[in-house]
Amino acid sequence: MSTQTADHTDIRATNLAAVLGHLRRQAPCSRAAIASGTGLNKATVTSIVGDLLDRRLVRETQQTQNHVGRPATLLVLDGSAYATIGLEISARGLTALGCDTAGEQILRWHRAGPGVDAGPAKTIAALAALARRAISTVQSSGRRVLGITVGVPGLVNREGSVVLAAGLGWRDVPLRAELAAALGRPDIPVTADNDASLGVLAEHLYGPLAGAANLVQLTGDTGVGAGIIVDGRPLQGNLGYVGEIGHLRLIPDGPLCGCGRRGCLEALASLPAILTRVDGTIDDDPQHQLDTLIRRADAADAAVTDALAEAGMHLGHGIAAIVNLLNPEAVILGGAYALLADHLTPAIDKALREATIAPDAGGCTIVASAFPSTATPLGATAQALTPLTQGRLPAG
Amino acid sequence: MSTQTADHTDIRATNLAAVLGHLRRQAPCSRAAIASGTGLNKATVTSIVGDLLDRRLVRETQQTQNHVGRPATLLVLDGSAYATIGLEISARGLTALGCDTAGEQILRWHRAGPGVDAGPAKTIAALAALARRAISTVQSSGRRVLGITVGVPGLVNREGSVVLAAGLGWRDVPLRAELAAALGRPDIPVTADNDASLGVLAEHLYGPLAGAANLVQLTGDTGVGAGIIVDGRPLQGNLGYVGEIGHLRLIPDGPLCGCGRRGCLEALASLPAILTRVDGTIDDDPQHQLDTLIRRADAADAAVTDALAEAGMHLGHGIAAIVNLLNPEAVILGGAYALLADHLTPAIDKALREATIAPDAGGCTIVASAFPSTATPLGATAQALTPLTQGRLPAG
Known part of the structure; x- marks a missing residue:
C-alpha cells in the first residue's frame, strides 16, 4: 500500500544507493558485474560510477577481470575522502569510533567514566571533548566528517532527546541538541538514538x-x-x-x-x-x-x-x-x-x-x-552515513 | 540497505500500484490529480489509466471537475469485473465475505459450527462448500474470482499449513492445500494466514x-x-x-x-x-x-x-x-x-x-x-488481492 513512486530524482538516488550497496557487499567488482547484480543497465551504472569516482567514494583498482572481450577494471569503495563518527554513552564509560566510507576503522577510543553519578551535563561535556578530538583526528587524516551519531541506553525521541535512561539516572535530556551546541560545528549533523537500535544495525551490516x-x-x-x-x-x-x-x-x-x-x-x-x-x-x-x-x-x-x-x-x-x-x-x-x-x-x-x-x-x-564492546558505536557510524547509503551524495 | 532497484517492469508495476492506491484513497479524482498526488508525470498516468480502463479496474464517471482550462473527467475504481473471497475459521463458526475490486461487499455469510470437536477434515469440507457457493455467487454477478484467502486462529507457515491452532485443537493441518484440492479450481489461487494478521490488514486499509x-x-x-x-x-x-x-x-x-x-x-x-x-x-x-x-x-x-x-x-x-x-x-x-x-x-x-x-x-x-465480526474475512479479501495492489494486472 506504499505511495512511493518513481520520479527521476528518486530513481537516481535509489540506483546510486543500489550501486553503493552492491560495492559494499561484493567489491572488488566490475561495472558489468554491478549492472547484472543490481539489474541496472550499463549506461546507468557507468554514469553513477562516474559521479562516485568524482566524489572519491569509489576508486578503480589496478586489478582487472577478463572473461570475454577486453579486460574489465575492478572497482572498490574509496574511504579516503569521508568518514563518520559513532559515540556511545554507557554505565561503563564513553566510546568513540571513526569509520571511513569504505568501512575501515580510523579510530577507536574508550574512556572510563564520568560515572553514572556525574549527571548529564558533565557526561555531555566529556563526550563533546572526546568527539572534538575524534573530529580532529579524522580531519588530519584528510577526510571530511559527514556526521556524528551517539547511542545511549534509554528512550530517545525523534528530536534526539533522552526521555528516560533509568540506568544513567537521566530524564528529559536534550542530548542531540546539547552535544551539537557543545561541538559548535553546524556543518556536521549530529543525531542520537537508542544504544540497542544502533547495536543491531552493526550486526545487520557487518556481523x-x-x-x-x-x-x-x-x-x-x-x-x-x-x-x-x-x-x-x-x-x-x-x-x-x-x-x-x-x-x-x-x-x-x-x-x-x-x-x-x-x-x-x-x-x-x-x-x-x-x-x-x-x-x-x-x-x-x-x-x-x-x-x-x-x-x-x-x-x-x-x-x-x-x-x-x-x-x-x-x-x-x-x-x-x-x-x-x-x-x-x-x-x-x-x-x-x-x-x-x-x-x-x-x-x-x-x-x-x-x-x-x-x-x-x-x-x-x-x-x-x-562486537561485544563496539556494536553501538559501530552502528552509530553507519547511522550517521544514512543519507549517503540512501543515495544522497555529500554536498560538494 | 535495500538492494531493490528500478528496472522498467518494476517501475511500471510500482506506478500502477501507486495509481490504484491513490484511487482507492482519493477517488473520484482526475488524471491530473493522480499525477500530482503520486508524483508521476501525466503521460505515465494516462497510459496506466488506459490499461486499467481496458481491464475494467477503473471507470470514468459522468462527473467532471473544472479548475482552469477544459473540464477533467473523474475516475473511480471499477468493481464490475473482479472480486476476491475472504474466509474465516473460528471457534464461533465459518464466515465468507466477497469483495469486488472497488471495495464493495458482494456477499457476507456466517454459519455456526461445525464446532471445535469436528476436526479439521469436516471443517475444511464445510469451508469448501461455503467457498464453492461464494464462487458461484461472485461468478453469477459477472465477476471473476481473483483469489481466496482463509484466516485461522493459529500458527500458519509460509505454505499455508496450520502448524498449531490450540483453540481449534489442530496441529499440522495442510489447510491451504486441502482447501485448494477440495475446491478443484486451479485457476483460483488459495492462500491461508493467521486470523489476527488478516484482521489488522482490514483495520490498516479500511478502519x-x-x-x-x-x-x-x-x-x-x-x-x-x-x-x-x-x-x-x-x-x-x-x-x-x-x-x-x-x-x-x-x-x-x-x-x-x-x-x-x-x-x-x-x-x-x-x-x-x-x-x-x-x-x-x-x-x-x-x-x-x-x-x-x-x-x-x-x-x-x-x-x-x-x-x-x-x-x-x-x-x-x-x-x-x-x-x-x-x-x-x-x-x-x-x-x-x-x-x-x-x-x-x-x-x-x-x-x-x-x-x-x-x-x-x-x-x-x-x-x-x-469490524468486530468481519475484520478477518475482510482482511482476507484484501490479502487475496495482493498481486493486483502490488501492480500486477490479472492475466487477460
Whole structure:
C-alpha cells in the first residue's frame, strides 16, 4: 500500500544507493558485474560510477577481470575522502569510533567514566571533548566528517532527546541538541538514538548474520534493551520508543527495578543485577568487576554459574516474548552478555524452547555478538552515513 | 540497505500500484490529480489509466471537475469485473465475505459450527462448500474470482499449513492445500494466514485508523493473538509465526492454558477463559453465551464486570509488552473484545500506563474495532488481492 513512486530524482538516488550497496557487499567488482547484480543497465551504472569516482567514494583498482572481450577494471569503495563518527554513552564509560566510507576503522577510543553519578551535563561535556578530538583526528587524516551519531541506553525521541535512561539516572535530556551546541560545528549533523537500535544495525551490516531480514540484539550492560530489525529495516515505532523488553514483568512482586516497578527483566538479569547478586554491590570500576565475574564463571565458581543460570532463565523468558511476537531468525547476545554467552546460553535456550509457542522456537537461534564492546558505536557510524547509503551524495 | 532497484517492469508495476492506491484513497479524482498526488508525470498516468480502463479496474464517471482550462473527467475504481473471497475459521463458526475490486461487499455469510470437536477434515469440507457457493455467487454477478484467502486462529507457515491452532485443537493441518484440492479450481489461487494478521490488514486499509504506520489488532475469540503492522507493512517474521502474545506468561504457576503451560495471557483473558470464569463452562452455542455476557455486563452484573476488569488488567499487561517493544500508534480491540470494549478498556488503560516505560504509553491509544465480526474475512479479501495492489494486472 506504499505511495512511493518513481520520479527521476528518486530513481537516481535509489540506483546510486543500489550501486553503493552492491560495492559494499561484493567489491572488488566490475561495472558489468554491478549492472547484472543490481539489474541496472550499463549506461546507468557507468554514469553513477562516474559521479562516485568524482566524489572519491569509489576508486578503480589496478586489478582487472577478463572473461570475454577486453579486460574489465575492478572497482572498490574509496574511504579516503569521508568518514563518520559513532559515540556511545554507557554505565561503563564513553566510546568513540571513526569509520571511513569504505568501512575501515580510523579510530577507536574508550574512556572510563564520568560515572553514572556525574549527571548529564558533565557526561555531555566529556563526550563533546572526546568527539572534538575524534573530529580532529579524522580531519588530519584528510577526510571530511559527514556526521556524528551517539547511542545511549534509554528512550530517545525523534528530536534526539533522552526521555528516560533509568540506568544513567537521566530524564528529559536534550542530548542531540546539547552535544551539537557543545561541538559548535553546524556543518556536521549530529543525531542520537537508542544504544540497542544502533547495536543491531552493526550486526545487520557487518556481523556474521549480516543481511538477515529479522534480527534482534539484546544488551544488558546498563539496562536491558533490544535492538530490532524487521523485514530488513530498523524498527522505529510511532515515536521511536521500541525494544524496551527490560521492563517486561516476569515476576509479580519480584525485586525492585530502577524504573520503580517490581519483577522487571532488567531487575532480574541486567549486568548490574547479576553483579549485585554475586558481589552484593556495584564497584567503582564495573569493567574490572565484569572481568572478575567472567574469570570466576570460567573457573566454574558455583555462586557465579548459578547466578548466570538464573539470569539466563529470565532472559530466555524475555526473549520468548520477543520470539512469540516477532519470529526473528536470531537473537544476538550483545555487550557483556556476549562475553558471558557460554554460561548464559544453555539456560536461555531451555527457557526459550519452553516458552515459545512455535515449534523449535520458530527457528530462532541464540548467538553471541561479534562486537561485544563496539556494536553501538559501530552502528552509530553507519547511522550517521544514512543519507549517503540512501543515495544522497555529500554536498560538494 | 535495500538492494531493490528500478528496472522498467518494476517501475511500471510500482506506478500502477501507486495509481490504484491513490484511487482507492482519493477517488473520484482526475488524471491530473493522480499525477500530482503520486508524483508521476501525466503521460505515465494516462497510459496506466488506459490499461486499467481496458481491464475494467477503473471507470470514468459522468462527473467532471473544472479548475482552469477544459473540464477533467473523474475516475473511480471499477468493481464490475473482479472480486476476491475472504474466509474465516473460528471457534464461533465459518464466515465468507466477497469483495469486488472497488471495495464493495458482494456477499457476507456466517454459519455456526461445525464446532471445535469436528476436526479439521469436516471443517475444511464445510469451508469448501461455503467457498464453492461464494464462487458461484461472485461468478453469477459477472465477476471473476481473483483469489481466496482463509484466516485461522493459529500458527500458519509460509505454505499455508496450520502448524498449531490450540483453540481449534489442530496441529499440522495442510489447510491451504486441502482447501485448494477440495475446491478443484486451479485457476483460483488459495492462500491461508493467521486470523489476527488478516484482521489488522482490514483495520490498516479500511478502519478509522487506516494508513497508520504502526498498528496492532488484538483478538481473543478463540486464542489470544495480535495482528501487527510495522512501518506500514504487515509483520511477517522469519517463518510467519508472529503476534503470538497469547502465550506470554503473566503469572508463574497460574491457570493451565490450552498450550500446556501455565499463566499464559490466553488462559487468563481470552473470551473462552472469561466465559468459563463467569459461567463455569463453554456452551454449545458460544455466540448466544457471548450475547448473554454482554447483556449482563451492560446491566452492571458484578460477577461479569469483575471478571471483565480482571481480564482487562491482564490484557493491559500483555498489551504493555507489545507497546514496550513496538511503540504502535494504537492497539485495536478486535472481535468480542470490541463488543466488550467499554467494560475492558478502563482496566486495560490502567495496567498499560503502569507497565509501559515510555511516558503516556508511548502515545498509544486503545480503540475498539469497527469490524468486530468481519475484520478477518475482510482482511482476507484484501490479502487475496495482493498481486493486483502490488501492480500486477490479472492475466487477460
